[in-house]
Amino acid sequence: MxxxxxxxxxxxxxxxxxxxxxxxxxxxxxxxxxxxxxxxxxxxxxxxxxxxxxxxxxxxxxxxxxxxxxxxxxKISVREVANARFVREAVEVAIARSAAEMAAPADIAGLERIMAEQRDTAGREDIAGFKLADIAFHRAISDIVGCDYAWRIVEGARAQTDRMRILSLPDATPMGLLVEQHQAILDAIAAGRPEAAEATMRRHLREILVATARLAERHPDLFEDTDLPRHTALIAPSEI
Missing domain, CATH: 1.10.10.10 (Winged helix-like DNA-binding domain superfamily/Winged helix DNA-binding domain)
Known part of the structure; x- marks a missing residue:
């Protein structure tokens, strides 16, 4: 430090x-x-x-x-990661839908610049840079909507999910997969397709459940509270 x-x-x-x-x-x-x-x-x-x-x-x-x-x-609580992900999904899916309804060409250009940076950092396996681009991508979508309060909620939830993201890169969650998911979100927003923006953001945010299960098994000394909360039972395996 x-x-x-x-x-x-x-x-x-x-x-x-x-x-x-x-x-x-x-x-x-x-x-x-x-x-x-x-x-x-x-x-x-x-x-x-x-x-x-x-x-x-x-x-x-x-x-x-x-x-x-x-x-x-x-220690990383599997339960709290799942709860934080639940909150992020509720907020960021709504953000993605609204962004698809109101994004201007300048907004799309900004997202494309961030995507170029994320592809570059992924290609260089620059985990720190990749994570910064990841945060910037989600923040830029939120900025399109203009609800600062929503982003503050997301930032609060990230305290639990960001440790998982750092631990999961690049093995449990390939950076290329996250780039593909971000591109799908961007494509939906750029095309003005709210339902597709919702669906792609939802799938993207649910991916962390797969990584959490893998990492909790691989690093049991770093995790606690491994019983998942009830709301995860609503997610079918095909939706992850």
Missing amino acids: DPTLSLREPIAPQLVAKLRHAIVEMTLRPGEALSEKDIASRFGVSRQPVREAFIKLSEAGLLQILPNRGTFVV
């Missing part, structure tokens, strides 16, 4: 952002213990803002604070 902090901004929110990034990017691994003293020393700050950051990240479901035992990076 980059220990650089701005003296012009409150310390605790900066620590939240840096620790969250390290957790989502899997630099801090699921189950790893964190020490207020060590983090304070690394960033050259007192323990009070570190304690505040730990509490915020605990509320976000990324850290677990156990009295008299310590603070730990929460």
Whole structure:
């Protein structure tokens, strides 16, 4: 983690952002213990803002604070990944439909530029760059609709799903597959086909269920709560 902090901004929110990034990017691994003293020393700050950051990240479901035992990076909960995916589907399918109904040529051109970047990063197996392009693609579709609140909901859900995405690339989920899915979404939006935009976005967001099952079996030490919630029973295997 980059220990650089701005003296012009409150310390605790900066620590939240840096620790969250390290957790989502899997630099801090699921189950790893964190020490207020060590983090304070690394960033050259007192323990009070570190304690505040730990509490915020605990509320976000990324850290677990156990009295008299310590603070730990929460393991990836299969149940919470499925729940976050459910929320993302509900919001992003609606976004995709609306985008197909209102996208302007400039919007489509922007999505095409992002797709070119994602193809390039996939070809170079640049996982970090690929993930940034992935986020940019989904954000650009949301921007077409212009509902900032919807994107804030998506961002909140990503805290659970992004760790899965980092862990799944490139083996459990080939980058080429995600590029194909994004292209199908773009094609539907560009053609002004709301139903197709809904369907392609829905299929894209359900793919993570397949990757989660594979990775939970491959890395049992990183996962917990492996029982899927009831709503996943509504998804037929053919719909994934």
